[in-house]
Amino acid sequence: MSTLKIAIQKSGRLNEDSIQILKDAGISIDNGIDQLKAEASNFPLEVLYLRNSDIPQYLIDGVVDIAIVGDNLLVEKGNDIEVIQKLGFSKCKVSVAVPKAFDYKSVQDLNGMRIATSYPKTVLDFFNSKGVTVDIHQISGSVEIAPNIGLADAIVDIVSSGSTLFKNNLKEVEVIFKSEAVLAVSPKVTPESQKIIDTLKFRIESVLRARKSKYILMNVPNDKIEAVGKILPVLRSLTVLPLAQKGWSSVHSVIDKDTFWDVIDQLKEAGAEGILICPIEKMVL
Ligand SMILES: Nc1ncnc2c1ncn2[C@@H]1O[C@H](COP(=O)(O)OP(=O)(O)OP(=O)(O)O)[C@@H](O)[C@H]1O
Ligand SMILES: O=P(O)(O)OC[C@H]1O[C@H](OP(=O)(O)OP(=O)(O)O)[C@H](O)[C@@H]1O
Ligand SMILES: [Mg+2]
Known part of the structure; x- marks a missing residue:
């Protein structure tokens, strides 16, 4: 029997919940702290511990068959990677925020402005759809500090509790979309792997249903x-x-x-x- 390759985040916000949902689905694996790869002992599954941000490309290339990843990264990647299950954790928004003092009325107010973000494609698609032209400054982290240091007029980043925005004197003015952890499938998946995916999905659905009830x-x-x-x-x-x-x-x-x-x-x-x-x-x- 073949083995399904699943990517999950090596460390970060998705790691623990990803391992937990597999455990609740009856699959025993290690936590990935000292390793990049692990075989489940009781299910035909090989787990690859990867950077969340690298996972969409691994799915596209077919290096892994399936992954638990933040939906926001699939949106940013823009390829048609199929999401087969929303997993209900790591819920957040991808939002536009501006300094509190900015007298914001509509998205048109950002025409010609500099936007700092880690998600350039998401930003471009959003502002294009509104007919607004912006100047994108791509940075890989600490995005919320950009307006305070004069790097940008506004930002697009992940918002959950809103406390990072608050601490940096920013306010959320547009929610581009809502994201959560999802189970996503490679476009290159084989029929043999698909059978294992169906079994895994069935188990995960039972777990999610039970969690809600x-x-x-x-x-x-x-x-x-x-x-x-x-x-x-x-x-x-x-x-x-x-x-x-x-x-x-x-x-x-x-x-x-x-x-x-x-x-x-x-x-x-x-x-x-x-x-x-x-x-x-x-x-x-
Ligand atoms: N504050 C938050 N609250 C809820 N979910 C969040 C929050 N920040 C990020 N997320 C979600 O969790 C995912 C992982 O975030 P995390 O900060 O752990 O990793 P990352 O910086 O994207 O990844 P990596 O270093 O693994 O490439 C994000 O892609 C997003 O979907
Ligand atoms: O609305 P909040 O609850 O404050 O959450 C939002 C923050 O969480 C994420 O950062 P994270 O803590 O993951 O740090 P990172 O940028 O190092 O990934 C995100 O990039 C925001 O900065
Ligand atoms: Mg983060």
Whole structure:
């Protein structure tokens, strides 16, 4: 059987979450601290630990079959590298920011200005689409300092909490797009590798689904089950099991992790008691 080659970031913001998602998908690998390559012990997968910024080119060349990479880098690369799964971590925005004192009204205000960035193609495409001409200064890091040292009038960089902008006296004025870590596939992938990719994707989907959900159990008087059932969004139907105490049942379901506090209040009002919320490890539909 052939082995799938996957690229993940060697060190940085994506490294730990990338390894964790593979582990949660049942694949055991080392953390890449002292090595550039590792074989999974229980899945046909070879992991290459690379610089995030080098990964799009490795995908294009077919050096790796698949990768976990920041979507912003695929956008910057501009080739049609297929994204098969958004992974829900390393969420950020690629934004335009200007000094706080800049009286910004619209993107036209940046016509003829100098923009510092690590993402020149993204910047060019964005301003071209708005009919605005800018002068791009490409730098590879510490972009937010550029306006303060007179290198640029504005910047395009990654924004997450906004604290780097704040500390450098800048304000976000345009969000070009939102990014997160994604699973991307090489255009040169072979049919044999594709089969392993399908298995891996299936596992990762189950992990992501489980991360979004909680398992909920509660005791409900039998005459209130219908009312409780209306509150619970269920996969197929509720699981209802009789309790030792006559007239009561144990009701089980799956709920969205972000909304369970709201749902719990409604369930209590509808007559549910002894509510338990548990994590779900995997969820296969
Ligand atoms: N502050 C942030 N919050 C959330 N996600 C971020 C943030 N900064 C960057 N990211 C996302 O994480 C990815 C990796 O960022 P990181 O700073 O670790 O690496 P890098 O400087 O792009 O990479 P490398 O040195 O590996 O080439 C980025 O491409 C982006 O998608
Ligand atoms: O909005 P915030 O939460 O402040 O995050 C944004 C900052 O995070 C990233 O830098 P990082 O910390 O990865 O440093 P780097 O430039 O050395 O990669 C990015 O380049 C911004 O500078
Ligand atoms: Mg960074």
